[in-house]
Amino acid sequence: MNTTPVEPEETNQIKPLGRSPWAYVPLLYFMQAVPVTLVQEVSAIVYKDLGVQNVDITRWTSLIALPWTIKLLWGPLVDLNYTKRQWMLGMQALIALSLGFIAFFVATPQAFTITLGLLFITAIFSATCDIATDGFYLLSLDKDSQAAFVGIQSTFYRLGRLFCIGLLVWFEGRLNKSGVSTGMAWLIAIGGGVTIYSLGRIVVAYTAPCPEADVRANLAPGENYKNALRTFTVVLLAVAAYFTLSAIVRLTAQGLWATLGYADPNGRLKGWMLPPGAPLAELVQLSLCFFASAALFIATKKLMAKSEMGNAFNTFFRQPGIAAILALILFYRFGEAMVSKMAPLFLKDSLQNGGMAVANDQLGVINGISGVVGIVLGGIVGGLLVSRRGLRKSFWFVAVAMHAPNLLYLWAAVSKPPIWTLYGVAFIDQFGYGFGFAGYMVYLMRVSQRSQYRTAHYAIATGLGALCIMTAGIFSGIVQANWGYVGFFTTVIFASIPGLLTLLWIPIDE
Numbered sequence: 001m002n003t004t005p006v007e008p009e010e011t012n013q014i015k016p017l018g019r020s021p022w023a024y025v026p027l028l029y030f031m032q033a034v035p036v037t038l039v040q041e042v043s044a045i046v047y048k049d050l051g052v053q054n055v056d057i058t059r060w061t062s063l064i065a066l067p068w069t070i071k072l073l074w075g076p077l078v079d080l081n082y083t084k085r086q087w088m089l090g091m092q093a094l095i096a097l098s099l100g101f102i103a104f105f106v107a108t109p110q111a112f113t114i115t116l117g118l119l120f121i122t123a124i125f126s127a128t129c130d131i132a133t134d135g136f137y138l139l140s141l142d143k144d145s146q147a148a149f150v151g152i153q154s155t156f157y158r159l160g161r162l163f164c165i166g167l168l169v170w171f172e173g174r175l176n177k178s179g180v181s182t183g184m185a186w187l188i189a190i191g192g193g194v195t196i197y198s199l200g201r202i203v204v205a206y207t208a209p210c211p212e213a214d215v216r217a218n219l220a221p222g223e224n225y226k227n228a229l230r231t232f233t234v235v236l237l238a239v240a241a242y243f244t245l246s247a248i249v250r251l252t253a254q255g256l257w258a259t260l261g262y263a264d265p266n267g268r269l270k271g272w273m274l275p276p277g278a279p280l281a282e283l284v285q286l287s288l289c290f291f292a293s294a295a296l297f298i299a300t301k302k303l304m305a306k307s308e309m310g311n312a313f314n315t316f317f318r319q320p321g322i323a324a325i326l327a328l329i330l331f332y333r334f335g336e337a338m339v340s341k342m343a344p345l346f347l348k349d350s351l352q353n354g355g356m357a358v359a360n361d362q363l364g365v366i367n368g369i370s371g372v373v374g375i376v377l378g379g380i381v382g383g384l385l386v387s388r389r390g391l392r393k394s395f396w397f398v399a400v401a402m403h404a405p406n407l408l409y410l411w412a413a414v415s416k417p418p419i420w421t422l423y424g425v426a427f428i429d430q431f432g433y434g435f436g437f438a439g440y441m442v443y444l445m446r447v448s449q450r451s452q453y454r455t456a457h458y459a460i461a462t463g464l465g466a467l468c469i470m471t472a473g474i475f476s477g478i479v480q481a482n483w484g485y486v487g488f489f490t491t492v493i494f495a496s497i498p499g500l501l502t503l504l505w506i507p508i509d510e
Helices: 025-049 054-063 066-073 075-080 084-105 111-140 143-177 182-207 223-263 278-304 308-317 322-331 334-348 360-389 391-403 406-415 421-448 454-495 497-504
Strands: none
Touching: 025 054, 025 084, 025 111, 025 143, 025 182, 025 334, 025 360, 054 334, 054 454, 066 075, 066 111, 066 223, 066 454, 075 111, 075 223, 075 308, 075 454, 084 111, 084 182, 111 143, 111 454, 143 182, 143 360, 143 421, 223 278, 223 308, 278 308, 308 454, 322 421, 322 454, 322 497, 334 360, 334 391, 334 406, 334 421, 334 454, 334 497, 360 391, 360 421, 391 421, 391 497, 406 421, 406 454, 421 454, 454 497
16 A cells, blocks of 8 residues: 555554454454563462462562563653564564573472562563554554554453463463472463463564554664663663662551551551561662662753653653643552452462462363453443543443442452352453453543654553552552451552542543
C-alpha cells in the first residue's frame, strides 16, 4: 500500500498494513502476560512450595518487579531509538531465553537465590517489551479501534495470566501427585510455558504489521549515545531514591514497633520489627542513598535540559490535571493489587494459619476454569461498555465492579466455606477485574495521546501504575503477617476507597 505518511496526531487514521488486528493483538497481549505472571505470581507459589515464609515471598517477589515500576524512565529511550516492532521482537527472544534458564535452575538446591536473580533479569526484558508492545498497539490502531479492542487486549492479557496461574500450576500439581519431585515438576511446568511463549514469538514475527508511523526518530548525530547516558543516569537516580525511601519506611516501622510493641501482648506488630543489627544497616543505607540521590538528581537535570527525552518527561508531568491523573494511577488498583499478591497464598495456606488448604492441582482448576470464563466475559463486556457509552458515563460503574469482589475474600477468610464455593469467588473476582480494568486502560491510553510522545507517555503512566502494584505487594505481606488473613482482607476494603474517590477529580477526554 503506497500512501504518503501522515501525522497520526492530525488525522488519527493509523492503519495496520492490510492485516486485521485480530491477527496479532490477542497473541501480543497473551504473551505480554506470561513473563509478568511468572515473575510476580507463579514465583510466589513456587517459593511457597519450597518452604519460604509469606513475608519473604511478598517482599522479594515485589522487589524483583521493580523494572515494571521504573520502566517509565527508559520509555523515551525506546520511543526515540529503533522501531517499536524491532524492540518488541528482540525483547521477546530474550524473555524466552531467560525463562528457559529459570526452568532449569528451579530444580537445583540454590533455586531461591538463583531464580530470584534470573526473574529480575526477565523483569527487565519484559518491562522493555511492554513499552514496545504498548507503543506498537497505539501506532497500529486508530483511537476508535484502540477503545474497541481494549476489552480484547485486557481479556487476552488475563488469559495469558490464567494460562500461567491456572494451567501451569494445575499441571505441576498433577505431576507432583504422581510422584514427581516438587523441583522437577516445576521445571517441566515452566519449561512447557517457555515452549508455548517461544512458539508465540515466531507467530508474532510473521503476523505483526509494519505500521507507517512506526519509524525511528530523526535524531542529531551522537544523540543516541546521549539518550543512553540519560537513561542510565535516571535509572540510577530511581534506584537510589527507592532505597532511600525503603530505609525510611523500614526505620519508621521499627520505631512504631519499639513504641507500641509493649502494648501488643499478642505480637501482632511483629512484622514491623527489624532483625538484630538491621537498624544500623538501614541508617547506613539511608545516608549513602540520600547523598547519591541528590548527586544523581543534579546530574540528571543537567543531562535532560533541552533534549527530546527531557521534553517527553516534561510534557507528561505538565499536562492539565496531572495531580488528579497521578492520584488515579497510583491508587485505582491498590486494593486489587494487594489481593492479587496474597490470594494464591491465602488459598494454599493451611487451615491452622487461616488459609483454605487448596492443593496446586485444585488451585489450577479454580483459576483455569472459573477464572478464564470470568475474565473473558468481564473483559469483553467492560470493553464494549466503555467504547459504546464512553468513559465518562461508565467509569464509576466499572470501577466499583472491579473492587466489589474483594468482599468475597473477606467472607471466605471469616467463614472458611467449602472448596467448591471458591469457583464462584474466582469467577466473580476475574469478571469484576476484567470489567474494571478496561476503563483503567482506556483512560491511560487517552492520557498518553495528548502529545507526540505517545509511547513514552504510556510507559510513564503504566510504570507509575506498576509502582502502585509493587508497593501494594510489599504492604500486603506486612499486613497479613501482623493481622492474619481476616485483617488483611478488611484492610483491602479500605485501601480501595482512595482510588475510587479520584474519579471525582480526574479530567476525562472523550
